[in-house]
Amino acid sequence: MVDAVGSQQQLHKILLGWDYFDLWRRCEDGGGVFEDLKGVPKTFSSFKEYQSVMEPLLLEECCAQIMRGVEEGEVMSPHPAVVASHEHREDFLIVRLVLQTGATEVYTDNDLVLICKENPEAETQTVNASLHALGFCEAHEGQQVLRAKFYLVPSGQAGGARGVQRAKAMSAGLCTPSSCWWLLRLGNISTITREWTALQHAHLVPFMDILISARSRAAPASKHLDIPPGMREAMERDCNPSQMSALQAGLDGTPVVLIQGPPGTGKTRTILNLLSVIMNSAHKTSIAFMSSVVAAGREGSEPPASGLAALLPPSLEDRERLHAAQCPWLYGDLRPGRNTGNCRDEVTPYDPVPQGSGVHDDCFGLLRRVAPHRLGRNMGPKAHVLVCAPSNSALDEIVMRILRSGLMDKDGANFAPSLVRVGVRSHHSVAAVSLDNIVDSRLGAGEKGAKTGGGGSAGAAERDRMRVAILDEANIVCSTLSFAGSSVFYRLSRKFDVVVIDEAAQAVEPSTLVPMVMGCKQVYLVGDPVQLPATVIATRAVEKGYDCSLFKRLQTAGYPVKILDTQYRMHPEISAFPSQEFYEGRLLNGEGVEDETTQPWHSQPAFGPFAFFDIAGKESTPPGGASIMNKAEVHMVLVIYRELVHAYPQLRRSASVAVISPYKAQVKLLRDTFRTALGEEAARLVDINTIDGFQGREKDICIFSAVRSPAVAKKNGRRPGIGFVADERRINVGITRARCSLIVIGNIRALQVDGHWANLIHSAITRRCLYRPKPPYANWMADVLAGTVVGRVEPTAQELSALEKSRARAARIAAERGAKAGEYAALDAMGELEGQAGEMAGNPATAAADGSGGSGREVLENPGADEGAVWAEEEDEDEEDKPVQLDAAAAITADQLAAAAMGAGADDSGSGGGTAAVPAPKRTAQEGGAAAGKRARA
Numbered sequence: 001m002v003d004a005v006g007s008q009q010q011l012h013k014i015l016l017g018w019d020y021f022d023l024w025r026r027c028e029d030g031g032g033v034f035e036d037l038k039g040v041p042k043t044f045s046s047f048k049e050y051q052s053v054m055e056p057l058l059l060e061e062c063c064a065q066i067m068r069g070v071e072e073g074e075v076m077s078p079h080p081a082v083v084a085s086h087e088h089r090e091d092f093l094i095v096r097l098v099l100q101t102g103a104t105e106v107y108t109d110n111d112l113v114l115i116c117k118e119n120p121e122a123e124t125q126t127v128n129a130s131l132h133a134l135g136f137c138e139a140h141e142g143q144q145v146l147r148a149k150f151y152l153v154p155s156g157q158a159g160g161a162r163g164v165q166r167a168k169a170m171s172a173g174l175c176t177p178s179s180c181w182w183l184l185r186l187g188n189i190s191t192i193t194r195e196w197t198a199l200q201h202a203h204l205v206p207f208m209d210i211l212i213s214a215r216s217r218a219a220p221a222s223k224h225l226d227i228p229p230g231m232r233e234a235m236e237r238d239c240n241p242s243q244m245s246a247l248q249a250g251l252d253g254t255p256v257v258l259i260q261g262p263p264g265t266g267k268t269r270t271i272l273n274l275l276s277v278i279m280n281s282a283h284k285t286s287i288a289f290m291s292s293v294v295a296a297g298r299e300g301s302e303p304p305a306s307g308l309a310a311l312l313p314p315s316l317e318d319r320e321r322l323h324a325a326q327c328p329w330l331y332g333d334l335r336p337g338r339n340t341g342n343c344r345d346e347v348t349p350y351d352p353v354p355q356g357s358g359v360h361d362d363c364f365g366l367l368r369r370v371a372p373h374r375l376g377r378n379m380g381p382k383a384h385v386l387v388c389a390p391s392n393s394a395l396d397e398i399v400m401r402i403l404r405s406g407l408m409d410k411d412g413a414n415f416a417p418s419l420v421r422v423g424v425r426s427h428h429s430v431a432a433v434s435l436d437n438i439v440d441s442r443l444g445a446g447e448k449g450a451k452t453g454g455g456g457s458a459g460a461a462e463r464d465r466m467r468v469a470i471l472d473e474a475n476i477v478c479s480t481l482s483f484a485g486s487s488v489f490y491r492l493s494r495k496f497d498v499v500v501i502d503e504a505a506q507a508v509e510p511s512t513l514v515p516m517v518m519g520c521k522q523v524y525l526v527g528d529p530v531q532l533p534a535t536v537i538a539t540r541a542v543e544k545g546y547d548c549s550l551f552k553r554l555q556t557a558g559y560p561v562k563i564l565d566t567q568y569r570m571h572p573e574i575s576a577f578p579s580q581e582f583y584e585g586r587l588l589n590g591e592g593v594e595d596e597t598t599q600p601w602h603s604q605p606a607f608g609p610f611a612f613f614d615i616a617g618k619e620s621t622p623p624g625g626a627s628i629m630n631k632a633e634v635h636m637v638l639v640i641y642r643e644l645v646h647a648y649p650q651l652r653r654s655a656s657v658a659v660i661s662p663y664k665a666q667v668k669l670l671r672d673t674f675r676t677a678l679g680e681e682a683a684r685l686v687d688i689n690t691i692d693g694f695q696g697r698e699k700d701i702c703i704f705s706a707v708r709s710p711a712v713a714k715k716n717g718r719r720p721g722i723g724f725v726a727d728e729r730r731i732n733v734g735i736t737r738a739r740c741s742l743i744v745i746g747n748i749r750a751l752q753v754d755g756h757w758a759n760l761i762h763s764a765i766t767r768r769c770l771y772r773p774k775p776p777y778a779n780w781m782a783d784v785l786a787g788t789v790v791g792r793v794e795p796t797a798q799e800l801s802a803l804e805k806s807r808a809r810a811a812r813i814a815a816e817r818g819a820k821a822g823e824y825a826a827l828d829a830m831g832e833l834e835g836q837a838g839e840m841a842g843n844p845a846t847a848a849a850d851g852s853g854g855s856g857r858e859v860l861e862n863p864g865a866d867e868g869a870v871w872a873e874e875e876d877e878d879e880e881d882k883p884v885q886l887d888a889a890a891a892i893t894a895d896q897l898a899a900a901a902m903g904a905g906a907d908d909s910g911s912g913g914g915t916a917a918v919p920a921p922k923r924t925a926q927e928g929g930a931a932a933g934k935r936a937r938a
């Protein structure tokens, strides 16, 4: 049984015991919460060891998220707050704080907050020493009151005597009614809390031993399942052999199944088919019998003796006997061990069938006489499946595909499963199956008020009960990994039989545990560790392998993985390199993919299917920014795009061209340049985004701008590498988004310091598709297209020799890395090795080094997949160094607020007395955040 509340309390005691300013100073000095962190090994000897490694890493990440919130301007300005009342609950002090009207909207439940006696933005040196504590925002009470929780038990405080003293003083201060404080939102810790809870309860996962030891085990042969013949036939038409093999991997009862899907190999299609298989598989004996009956029927021959009897309509008695044998719970079979679970587990879920669709899924068809045991052994006809993904977008892709095409029933016909999408921020096209919408429609219009909080507690309770009931009934529940740890899941009476996790290689390990601790019997991890990993903010945690997913750890430890080996996205000229480089040459091309992706513009070899443009541009850092850009490459991209759409206007009409770059600053510059050059409308047709923003997507033509230029200065005696552009997972995602043409723009002298890039350049040379544009690029391009200039170049002997040295060196490093047992290679180490490789390759010094060796700063480059967020963050960056302008009118005094809070007219300006009269501060989030950051740094 998961004790979510207990785990939360435990985490709160840890976090709320931290000294925020002390922690900030340690982070600034390159430290963190812990002096030392253990690296993530491939396997663990015990659950205890597992927890002892993972817990500190999770806390380190939590700390980094809090600090980054301030650094990147995500936190809001501090708000004056006044203590209205307090109470002690267990070890915590619960304080009701009154804020000015509207200010409470900034805070959400589960926020971590900082409370200070002095304004944390004040440019004085005294804040550190002043009274402050971290708090947890528990709830809103009306429009002005926040209920916050503090842990101020002296014995629980870190920081020695000073910490104990601060705890005592804070406790006294917060227990003083009407005392005035400043409150600052640091960030939401819901996800961290759920991951923590999962870590505390991971021992409840029935197959945790496998996750710890990475040793596979199957169920006894008697429990093996198989796919019904009708479904198998239909699936074999739909799936290639590697997909079929993946679909069958779990039928022997293996609790943990890993399916690796390189780009475009049909991961989503496989997941849909997997869901069909999970919901319809039956015992092998039943399937063998059915197959013989089906075959006999088809051939018109005698069915097997046992089958003949079965084909005759069974007597009522026989039916009841069979049914009772399969469904003892419905017949009151209370033999020991037969009816131990909650009876709701056993009841056949209601399964709505579209009216007039001709589709049926009653499971009492052909299987009537051999009612199957489903994957969930004590289940009715359907397994209860939880489908998860780290992001809303990945999850909604699956939900949309299920809604669009349905699943396959045992006969190979389509059916619509009962499906629920849980959580917030789902895509509008899946609204029909969103939990809240289903609740609304069941409750009817009259009850809707309850949802918005106006319906009183009875309405909310009723909605809550209905949510649980709907999730219990559904065949398939879809949720993000994080949301699967929300309270509604803990209240379900029907456990999940199977959990399917998409993009599993993009989640940190504790996050993957969240849906598993709900008690599932089997988990399918579907993903690709050679594509982007989880975003981990804490550089120290990354160094220790915390960004390594469970999928990757198990795979690295030798756990069997089913690989989808046929790609249907890319022209073979595009897939050739990633196949060789990242998938040991095992990525095959689907039938017909070459025909489908060959395009008229391929008659110009500079337009693909694959071309590499070697540009001698210089990287630079925009003022006040931390990212980098390369103007020459931006110019070249624009020239290529213009020529493409000029010669092939069909590309102008559809959004079929993408420009991808690893760096946010380059993305911003590209967008600005395209807008200026083409106008708002035309520029909108080009999809310009970071690699991270492009994972999981595809375009006909992708132009990739690598940005990096050769470095001059050495860093710690070594030449800097090319940072996270060298991350193989980023390279892989960046060059596998194009269907028809991939045009890479980069500086080969800079890029070849990395082994993968050296191999890509080598591949371009051997395939004779290396170009070296000369400025002005527009003229050069026009000449190449007109055939008056030979654009393709052969590298010089010297260049080839440098390239070969680099490749040899990279191969040696890769071999050493592969041989390294235990911890995973850290990003820092990678930067170091690349630096050495750069020296070997003898890079000429042509550009200023910016010191980006590949870790800290670049981890922050990861903008997530949301385009809007990229823009917003870029704008924040520009704002970062602006001086803070405090609006005098908005700078309300604590006395005013106190007066407002207490409803007393203590404000002698005459404006007080009513809470609504208190004005809100007008500073922006980023101003407050930047100032808080500067303050803390001071």
Ligand SMILES: Nc1ncnc2c1ncn2[C@@H]1O[C@H](COP(=O)(O)OP(=O)(O)OP(=O)(O)O)[C@@H](O)[C@H]1O
Pocket: 238, 239, 240, 243, 261, 262, 263, 264, 265, 266, 267, 268, 269, 270, 567, 568, 569, 590, 695, 696, 697
């Ligand atoms: N067995 C198959 N036969 C023919 N086409 C297939 C097959 N499997 C997948 N495809 C096609 O390949 C394309 C990619 O499939 P899908 O979207 O499922 O891949 P994916 O692995 O999820 O992609 P991504 O790399 O973006 O995650 C789709 O157009 C799909 O129809």
